[in-house]
């Protein structure tokens with residue numbers, strides 16, 4: 001596969017990268033005998049300036065992902081004024097005290113991972129009248145430094161979010177360990193989702209989204225392949 005063009009994402013480079021990603025996505029869908037429309041491409045724009053994001057919007061892309069609430073709050077209200085049907089997916093670790101900001105800003109939240117956060121999101125939804133769809137993040141690699149509920153506790157958390165907090169839970173999300181075969185993690189996530197009756201699977205990034213699609217991903221989160229490499233500090 002071709003390496004993504006690096007650095008400063010000029011409009012024509014974003015356009016070429018974006019076309020290449022759509023082609024890869026369509027190829028992976030075909031190989032998995034799945035409709036392309038069953039897969040949502042979340043274009044991840046963390047660390048990108050509005051000027052780098054706008055070309056993707058002008059190409060007609062509408063679904064974007066950000067990691068940090070504060071960064072998203074700086075860029076997206078203005079971009080959403082320009083492109084009112086753009087959707088923002090929040091894919092980074094979420095502090096409980098940012099729940100209200102997340103609900104106001106996000107159209108989908110991928111990183112619900114604990115009961116306390118579920119309560120805070122439910123309260124924020126009641127206060128604001130907004131109800132972003134939620135994915136529950138599962139720490140499939142059981143990495144101590146990583147967000148996400150442990151696989152053994154996932155069923156209980158899913159039940160609590162749906163039953164006690166009446167949250168609009170649509171699926172599960174994972175971020176496999178960098179140095180492990182991702183397919184094992186994708187298969188585990190799919191298994192947990194299936195036994196809990198959840199249809200959504202947010203999994204797969206630049207390096208592994210085709211594998212994720214083979215394992216049933218409904219949402220792939222792709223940054224580098226579209227916008228180029230991020231500065232190392234980010």
Ligand SMILES: *Cc1c(COP(=O)(O)O)cnc(C)c1O
Pocket residue numbers: 044046067091092175205206207221222223224225
């Ligand atoms: C940054 C990020 C991505 C995108 O990663 P790329 O390798 O640039 O495609 C996907 N998911 C999460 C949670 C991220 O933080």
